[in-house]
Amino acid sequence: MPNDTKARMIDAALGALQRRGVAGMSFTEILEASGAARGAIYHHFPGGKAELVAEAASRNGQHVRSQLAALPGDTPAAIVDNFLAAVRPVVAASARGGGCAVAAITVEPDGDALRHIAGTAFTSWTTALAERLATTGVEPTEALDLATALICLLEGAHILCRAAGTLEPFEQTARAATGLIRSRYPHHEDGR
Known part of the structure; x- marks a missing residue:
């Protein structure tokens, strides 16, 4: 099924972005990880690597946004606790050499289109988290500030934990x- 091949290629690209970023990602790696034939690259992604990267990062951004929008909790502390619990395994992967696929596309030279995709993803994450916090009674401007701080915590933790090779910077934060x-x-x- 063609869509299955495309989905496998996107998943493989997402993993490659998390481990090596755009510059370190190769089509050979994507083909091996996805089991796709060489011709599948330009069949599914006529724009080449840039299109594949853009689609993988966009899809990852939408997935994370959906997870944040569905965080359970009826107090600000519960939302924060559930956010931290949800991102802990992702940051643990960074401590083992992974990273954030969306953040990885922000450092591409001449990558204005990719930076726009990353900016859109990060804004959607912040908005979804702010909306969840606002449902608990946090004033909207404060909810947006808190959500922004939490996304900064997440992205900074990816970097610090990867550099340290441990989850401890995340746990401290x-x-x-x-x-x-x-x-x-x-x-x-x-609950008062």
């Missing part, structure tokens, strides 16, 4: 974020 949110919204803890 998660403890700080949890403490700050609980001190800022103590009245939300018991």
Whole structure:
């Protein structure tokens, strides 16, 4: 089925972006990981590597946005706790040499179109998280500020944990974020 081949190629590109970024990603790697024939590249992605990368990053951005929009919780602390729990395994993968596929496309020279895709993804993540926080009674401007801080925490943790080879920078930041949110919204803890 052609769509299955295309989906496998996108998944393979996503993994390659997480491990090596755009510059380190090769078509040979994508073909091997996806089991696709060489002709499938330009059949499914006539724009070549740039189109494949753009589609993989866009799809990843949409997936993360959906997950953030569905975070459970009825207090700000619960939303933050669930956010941290959801991203912990992803950041752990960074400590083992992975990374954020969306962030990886921001460093491409002459990559204005890719940076636009990344910017759109990050904005959608922040918006989805802010909307969830607002449902718990956080004022919208403050919810947006908090959501932006959490996305910055996530993206910074990818880098620090990859460099350190450990999850500890994330855990330290998660403890700080949890403490700050609980001190800022103590009245939300018991549902009042």
